[in-house]
Amino acid sequence: MYRGLNEFQLKEKSNELRSAILEMLCEAGSGHSGGSLSSIDILNVLYNNVLRHDPKNPSWSERDRFILSKGHVCPALYAVLADCGYFDKKELLTLRKFGSMLQGHPDMHKTPGIEVSSGSLGQGLSVSVGIALAAKINGDKIRTYCLTGDGEMQEGQIWEALMAAGHYKLDNLCGIVDKNELQIDGEVKDVMDIDPLTDKIKAFKWNTIEINGNDVIQIEKAFREAAEYKGKPTMIIARTIKGKGVSFMENVCGWHGVAPNKEQLKSALAELNTGRREKDQC
Amino acid sequence: MLNVELHTNLNNPEMLPTRDGYGEGLTAAAGENNDIVALGADISSSTRVNWFSEKFPDRFISIGIAEQNQMGIAAGMALMGKIPFVTNYGVFLSGRAWDQIRTTVCYSNLNVKLGGAHGGISVGPDGATHQALEEIAIMRCLPNMTVLVPADSIETRKATMAAASIHGPVYIRFGREKIPVITDEGTPYKIGRAYCCREGKDVAIIACGSMVYESLAAAKKLGEMGISAAVINNHTVKPIDEASIVEAAKKTGAVVTVEEHQVMGGMGSAVLEVLAQKCPVPVKMVGVMDRFGQSGEPDILMKEYGLCSDDIVSAVKEVLQMKDAQG
Incomplete structure (x- = not known):
């Protein structure tokens, strides 16, 4: 599937997806709003304009792989997968409920399109390294993408995986750090500083690209550059705004693991300029 | 067999x-x-x-x-x-x-x-x-x-x-x-199927790993004392062979579990989870008793931590007393 959306369409799509995320979180009554909104532009560009994938055949062997290492922002991934047609959008409103295909953290056996179960931070990059290594051994032309959080970079295993990917020169691997600068206890730099992140990752023998991770054009350009770069894996350090798109959520760390109530949802949807959806809510 | x-x-x-x-x-x-x-x-x-x-x-x-x-x-x-x-x-x-x-x-x-x-x-x-x-x-x-x-x-x-x-x-x-080496090419091996390597009627010794040999040695000593001990090589701890364990317990009425591992949570515990629910019989456990190890030659450590055939013999005698007491 390749939609090849233009800038305007991508922005529209991001708005739609943000609305879907907030609606499902409100219905669920719990979940991670801030990181879902900071990373949705990345997922939007990835699934519509970058990944080789087939929603009608999720296990297609030649698909590119996307690993969501920061599993808690699965509402963003679920919104994108539903929009691509992996499952019915109606499922989104079952998020986190008993019997739902949409678990609180990703379950590969319940949700079509999820490559691996995740939720315990720090593990997805190693899994991605394993996929990329196996692809090299097999001679498969697939690419592997992995999204981590900036707080997640505090996990030691991430640096083991960075070391291995650099060591094996995995240029079929592209990581993205959703660098929204906030985690549960406060600002990343205060909780446990990870900077200078780009220099550190470079030192682990990676190609690095810094972008505004909420700018769809910069995101798409970075993915293209990463695909063309040979001899090293690429890490896109995407500076983002936690809670992006909803003024009362933006840069507020209290919105990390909290869902909007009905009033907050109404006001958020209004801001996202989705009049039709707002009417549906009323 | x-x-x-x-x-x-x-x-x-x-x-x-x-x-x-x-x-x-x-x-x-x-x-x-x-x-x-x-x-x-x-x-x-x-x-x-x-x-x-x-x-x-x-x-x-x-x-x-x-x-x-x-x-x-x-x-x-x-x-x-x-x-x-x-x-x-x-x-x-x-x-x-x-x-x-x-x-x-x-x-x-x-x-x-x-x-x-x-x-x-x-x-x-x-x-x-x-x-x-x-x-x-x-x-x-x-x-x-x-x-x-x-x-x-x-x-x-x-x-x-x-x-x-x-x-x-x-x-x-x-x-x-x-x-x-106690098995050969012809010895049956199937994941999930415990192997009875010695028949016996008084007690069943259920062991795994290195302790299967020690259990066989213990069974031989017990035999010389007139005690008939079965030895079961319970090589698959999970999924555990419930049927074989229950059958051995029913046949003998007493069980000793033996492992080179903490008794808490190990193979013996897995056996006891089966027996307690399906065929409660007197049981003794041989294994490491909630201690860390230490440096030393293997044979000295096996003795210090109670993992030798003589320790199994003692456990069998104790469990048989429990069995007798139950009548």
């Missing part, structure tokens, strides 16, 4: 380390299946993974000293259809990477095989840090996990090859020291 005397020369047994069986099994399985890959962690020769890497250099991936990453990379390779064998010392393999095994491997039910070397106190001089005594407990509590504790080198080879042939995560425990 094979004649145990044909398979057990108790006085002068051939001695081989079970790690050799692992290296042979891994290499043999890899010869039959090109999807098998091995991930090394800087200890390839002591875990016998070097036997694989010498034969299949393109399918050996060096990870360095990084157990968590080793497990995650294996998971990724399994997602791509590979059958990764992750080998490491059992302590670090099971403990350092436990959350990776739980969340990424077992929850996803990935086809990753774990080779846990240096199992048990018989690791010896390296001391407590390197003596795996808890891994059976922390592996068997994980959904989707299969746990194998083969009794000798030949059985370890069979277990390793069998692990490669089934889907899903498997933990194989093996040791460093040479131990008696």
